[in-house]
Amino acid sequence: MADPPQVDGRRRDAIRSHLEAIAPYYTTEWDPTTPGPGTTLAALFSEMAEDVIERLDRVPEKHQRAFFDTLGFDRKPPHPATVPISFSVDGGAPRNVVVDGGTRAAAPAATGRPEQTFTVPGEQRFEATPASLQAVYGVDPTVDRVCNHWNPDLNSGLAAGGDQQLFVDENEQRHVLYIGDVDQLTVEQPDKEGELATIRVRLQTDADQDLIESLYWQYHGEASVGSETVEQWHYPTAISSVADDATANEVVFDLAFEGTLTKTAVDGIESLWIRALVPSVHGRGDLTGITIGREVGIGPGLNWSLSDASDGDTDGVDGSDGETPTSKTMSPDRLLYDDIPLPFDESDAGNTDEIEDEGTYYPLGTEPQRQSTFYVAASEAFSKAETELTLTFEELTLPDAPPENNGGPPGSTVVNKHESAGDWVRTEMEPQLSWEYWNGDGWSRIATLTDETDDLTGAGQKVGFRVPDDLAKTTVAGHENHWIRCRLVGGSYGTWVSEETNGTFQTHHVVFPPQFDYLKIEYGKLEADQEENGETEENDDEGGDESSALPSSPATQVRTENHLSVSENLAETGTGEVRPFRPLPDPGQALYFGFDGPLHDGPLTLFVDISDQSFPPDFFPRIRWEYCANPGGDEWVEIDVRDGTANLTERGIVRLVLPGESVLHKRFGTERHWVRARVQDDQFETSRPKLQFYHLEYLAPEYAALQPDSYEKLYHEGYVTAQPDHYQPGRVTLQPENYQFDYQLGRVTLQQGDYQEEATLDTDLFTDGGCESVEPCGRTLPTEPPSGEPSQEPPVLTDISPNTAWASNVRLLERTTLGSSDGEPAQSFATVERPVLDETVWVDELRALSEGERASLRAADSPAVEAETAADGSLEAFWVAWTAVPDFLDSGPDERHYTIDRTAGTVTFGDGTRGQIPPRGTDNVEIQYRTGGGPAGNVAAGAVAELVDSIQFVDGVTNPAPGTGGAAAESSESVVSRAPERLRDRDRAVAAVDYERIATDNARELARARCIPEMNLAGDHEPGWVTLLIVPDAQRPKPTPSTGLKAHVESEVEQRAPATLVAADRLVVRGPSYVGASVDTTLVAERAGSVATLEETAASAVAAFLHPLTGGEEGEGWAFGDLPAMSDLYAVLEGVDGVDYVADLSMTFASNEGTATVREGEESPTVSADALVHSDGHDVTVRLGATNPGSREAEQ
Known part of the structure; x- marks a missing residue:
């Protein structure tokens, strides 16, 4: 409406000029140009007349305002800001703490804002629980997904201030079978080059062998990863089925591995472990339905040959003529004579001073005496309880021992020390050995032992026994291992020699120490004729059972992991078969909240901050809130609830009243008091995740050149689409299995057996190292509305805070x-x-x-x-x-x-x-x-820090989200401007300006509103739709309307918009599609000074210029659909004090659909009518001129 007309409009100068002009016609004797009383009187008159005329000129405005006042147009009062306030309760509080209505909390004064006091209204009275929220998990049984939304260790977790989309973030669900045993999994790598140790696994199951082998098997240990040795979970090199060793309802296979198994803890149990994981790419329904026996047989398998595997032999076991050996041979880990190391590798022979001949082993030293001890360590062989074992002493002899005396008594020998001597002297030599093992408390004699060596005198080469079941680790000479020992407890390996010289007899003691060239250890199924050639010592029983096969005993630890929880040891509990891989028990999607203390009574409150999102009008995910009252029976009881989140679709506070007390129980691997929100009706849509690429350098050459720039849109949890680090061509089937790739025109196919998954790739995510970058065609920057099209995708949570109530600055x-x-x-x-x-x-x-x-x-x-x-x-x-x-x-x-x-x-x-x-x-x-009320209540998150009204057991307060909705009282000028528009449109929304007027009139916290007819939810042109863009009055770089503000504006517009013009479901109220503008520039300073200060000043000037509400040349902000030009930025930067000129400048515009970079001489791209520019990050570099820092010409 035009300004009211002026009745007169003159001011004092005009009045005096007019007075002086007419004075000669009325007072000829007075000269108005001559100073005197007359001129003074004229000045006074002009001033008084001006005052009268000003009042007269305001008469139309006065009547206008009176008219508007008569019609009821009053100034609108300030609007209070609303802020969620969370109360922190001492964990030691004995009960819930009542927070009454009227409780006040304050935000201390800050720059440009006075102290603000917020009051909890009476209807918000609640009970604050001393239990704190410690866990939030989302589960979706339709896709077998468990998401940890709270984890403070994750930068994206809610506890760390990150955003989490329910049910679709990183899947932490794993179905794992853990098998642990310190003894049976102690397996050493073979000495022979080109062979690998294996672990044999026996599962009692009716499932097919192929189904079991589709599991991803891993072992924990040390193995080479690239050029480093890494201790972690590793994939085995190969899996070989052993069908000929399997009985009915049994699956047997060997896991060939590189490196060494090392101990790790699973659910607090330290042991050697292997595990089987259900792959994400597999049909989990098949594997989650299998059953296995509680006893899982494990033990060492037969060595796996790399050469045989390269030739196509997938078994790769050692042996010959196609026969499968039933025993395993290895070298000892360590040999000691007393505490002196003995070399047991020819390359190490001669390192021990006590051994004179290289390659010769003296187990009891060169001069054996009583209590001389020979120690043998073999962690693999000696750890297999009740296994038949043989020690073979190659080339065992007594050096320089004389032949037996012809005609002498049994057990005696005749020694001729000097061949020239003519007389021999008979002596006795009967050594007695004791073979012993460590039983955990002391050294004990091996009960059953067959000694063919006749106490190492060289009669035979083998010593056999059954490994005692209580043979334990011990430390000998500082080396911890599984040890046995052999002690000289009687007799000797020496004799007295008498010789006659010139009629005089001299007696000498000559020692014949046992020696051997090599010691090997064999265990498993031994030869049947061993007993025939053996001799049982006095400490023997009846020898061993040579018919036993390669050792395989039930694992001492069998545990399963499902839903982040590890089971108890199945090997010790219960009988019968079990399902190792269990599906989620929930009937539908559910959100679990874990507290560290009991929950009871109420109302308890839970603030849920949800990002803006549009849902279809007919979508109704009815949420049922429950708490667990009987963990043993998995009994959940419904909670009386007032849900202010509209079923987890908008920001709000949930008020819970529990009929009983929650019970502590374990879920997701953690003991907590659990409350859950279960989706009962419409489920949120969680589409299958997309493909993600790992380790592209391991793919075929045509893929190796592709380097990922971003994984944001290529995520498929569990789909490992490249070989693991230990992959080498020519080996047998790997874990994870090989996948087939077909990269054509942006389509990738992942295939495993009958399972196939396809995904269309965004070509912007990959660059070919051999191609130069190409500028995109056209200069249009696409944008997408911030809320997108209505969908049933799960909401994005930004915060969850218990013990929270709404409060206002009133x-x-x-x-x-x-x-x-x-x-x-x-x-x-x-x-x-x-x-x-x-x-x-x-x-x-x-x-x-x-x-x-x-x-x-x-x-x-x-x-x-x-x-x-x-x-x-x-x-x-x-x-x-x-x-x-x-x-x-x-x-x-x-x-x-x-x-x-x-x-x-x-x-x-x-x-x-x-x-x-x-x-x-x-x-x-x-x-x-x-x-x-007022805009000062729009405080930032965390600004509320003081509790005005003290409450017992309450330690502090804060606001997890910023205050919103505060607006100042309406000015009189605003009323005068608003009233005519209201009279024109009769408070009905017909034209676009009517929508904008209704929005700004009814939500004074708005700085701007823009109505775009025929724009739908997706931002596309479609008749019948109306999109109303609103921007709140805020100094944030990107002012975004809150959910409550949008709902308020939408409600006000719907009441005034005729349904014949636009249907309620075709009215969109949202924020703009923001386009970030980032500047990269190099400036030349005109004088020496602080470069850092000038860079900061220039960046601040650019940020202020690009602010959507207060930027631009006139400081009135940027229009919707307009982007700044390069010339605008040149003017801003060269206007900064201290800048001589701009040496280089580029500007990048980024939307949620892409980016576009503009350089000198180029025009800014066009954007949609709903786009609004905002300041993004800026890179400003300042340098001095080459010769004269203040001269552009000097540098040129």
């Missing part, structure tokens, strides 16, 4: 006297405080109402009434709540109505014709209201 004024009615028409009363918000006006009508009328009012739902009685029971007052109306035009004489100017704090009653007059009385008009 304070409650208790009910107080407003005045006394004198019975006159149009009475007005003024409040003590202003503005007036959420008021209730009460009038005492005791003397004006009959008993029957009072009874009728009590029985009616409205208005509210309150009766006050004296001590004797008599009625003292009868208060009736009156109703506020915008005006009295539609009010009848008997209607209890009043009008209120909330900004001025004035309450006005009717005149008896239009609106009832309050009955006469003393102090019979009262009011209760709130006051405060």
Whole structure:
């Protein structure tokens, strides 16, 4: 509307000029140009006339305002800001802490903002629990997914301040079978080059061998990864089935591995472990349905040959003529004579001073004596309890021993020390050995032992025994291992030699120590003729059972992991078969909240902050809130709830009242008190995840050149689409299995057996190292609305905070006297405080109402009434709540109505014709209201830090989300501007400007509104749709409307938009599609100074220029659909004090659909009409000129 017309418009100079011009015609004797009393009088007159004319000129405006005032256009009061406030309760509190309505918390004063006090309204009263939230898990049984949404160790977890999309973030679900045993999994790598050790696994199951082999098997140990040795879980090099060793309902296979198994802890149990994992690419339904026996046989397998595998022999076991050997041979880990190391490899021979001949081993030293001890360590062989074992001493002899005496008594020998001597002397040599093992407490003799060596005297080469079941590790000479030992406990390996020299006999003691060339250890199924050639010592029983096969014993630890929980040891509990891989028990999607203390009573509150998202109008994911009352029976009890999140689709507070107390129990591997929100009706859509590429350098050459720039859109959890690090061509089937790739025109196919998955790749995500970058065609930058098209995708959570209530920057004024009615028409009363918000006006009508009328009012739902009685029971007052109306035009004489100017704090009653007059009385008009509000309440997250009203056991307060909705009182100029538009459109939304006016009028926290007809939810052109873009008044780089603000604006517009023009489901209220502008520039300083300061100043100037609301040349912000030009940035940067000129400049625009870079001489891209620019990160570099820092010409 145009400004009111001016009645006169002149000012003092014009008035005086006019006076001086007409003076000669009226006062010829006065010269107005000559100083004197006349000129002074003329100046005074001009000034006074100017004042009168100014008032006269304002008469139209005065009448205009009076007109608008008569029509009921009042200034709107400040709007309070709303903020969620979380109360931190001492974990040692013995009970829930009641937070009453009226509780106040404050945000200390900050730059540009005074201290703000926030008050919890009465209806927000709740109980704060001392239990703290420690875990949040989302489960989706349809895709077998478990998501840890809380994990503080993840930068993206809610506990770390990250965003989490329910049910679709990283899947932590694993189905794992753990098999552990320290003894049976102690397997050493063979000495022979080109061979690998194996572990044989025996599973009792009806499942097919192929199904079992589709599992991903791993072992924990040390193995080479690239050029380093890494201790972690590794894939075995090969898996070989051993069908000929399997019985009915049994699957047997060998895992060939590189490296060494090392101990690790699984669920706190330290052992040697292997494990089987269900692959994500497999049909999990098949594997989650199998059963296995609780006893899992494990032990060493037969060595696996790399050469045989290269030739196509997938068994790769050692042996010959196609026969499968049933025993395993190896070298000892260590040999000791007493505490002296003995070489057991020829390359190490000679390192021991006590051994004179290389390649010769003296087990008891060169001069054996009583208690001389020979130690043998073999961690693999000696750890296999009840296994038949043989020690073979190659070339065992007694050096220089004489032949047996012809004719001498048994057991005696005749030694001829000097061949020239003519006499021999008979002596005895009967050594006695004790073979012993460590049983955990001490050394014990091996009960069953067959000694062919006749106490190492060389009669045979083998010593055999059954490994005792209590043979334990011990430390000998500082080396921990499984040890056995052989002690000389009687006799000797020496003899006395007498010789005659010149008729004199001399006696010498000569020692013949046992020696051998090599010691090998063999265990498993031994040769049947071993017993025939053996000899049992006195400490033997009857020898061993040579028919036993390669050792395979039930594992001591068998555990399963499902849903992040590891089971108890199945090898020790229960009988019968078990399902190692169990599907999720939930009937549908569910969100679990884990607390570290019991939950009871209530209402307990949970603030859920959800990002903006659009859902289809018919989508209704009804949420049932439950707590676990009986973990043993998995019994969940429904909770009485008031859900302010509209079933987890918008930000709000959930209020929970528990009928009982929660029970501590284990779920997802953690003991907590669990509450869950279960989706009952419409499920959120969690589409199959997309493909992700790992280790592209291991693919075929045509793929190796492709390097991923981003994995953001290529994520398929569990689909490992490249070989593991230990992959080498020519080996047998690997884990994970090989996949087939077909990269053509952006399509990749992942295939495993009958399973196939396809994904279309965004070509922007990959660059070919052999190609130069190509500029995109055209200069259009696509954008997508921030909320996107309506979909059933799960919401994105930004925060979950228990013990939270809404609060506003207002304070409650208790009910107080407003005045006394004198019975006159149009009475007005003024409040003590202003503005007036959420008021209730009460009038005492005791003397004006009959008993029957009072009874009728009590029985009616409205208005509210309150009766006050004296001590004797008599009625003292009868208060009736009156109703506020915008005006009295539609009010009848008997209607209890009043009008209120909330900004001025004035309450006005009717005149008896239009609106009832309050009955006469003393102090019979009262009011209760709130006051405060304003934009200062829009505090940042975390600004609230002080509790004004102390509450026992409450340690502190904070606001997990920023305050929103605060707006200042409307100015008179705004009323004058608003009223004509309101009169023009009659408060109906017909034209685009009507939508914009209704939005800004009813939500004064808005800085801007833009209506775009025929734009649908997806941002595309479609008749019948209306999109209303709103931007809140905020100094944030990217002001975004809150969910509550959008809902409020949408509600106000829907009430005023004719359904014949736009349907309610085709009205879109949202924020703009922001386009970030980042500047990369090099500036030349005109003088020496702080480069860092100038860089910061220039970056701040660019950021201020690009602010969507206060940027631009005029400081009025940027229009929708416009992007800044390069010339604008040159002007801003060269206008910074200290900048000589801009040496280089480029600007990159980034939307949620792509990027576009603009350089000198290029135009900015075009964007959609709903786009709005905002400042993004900037890279500013300042350098000095080459010769004269202040001269552009010097550098040129």
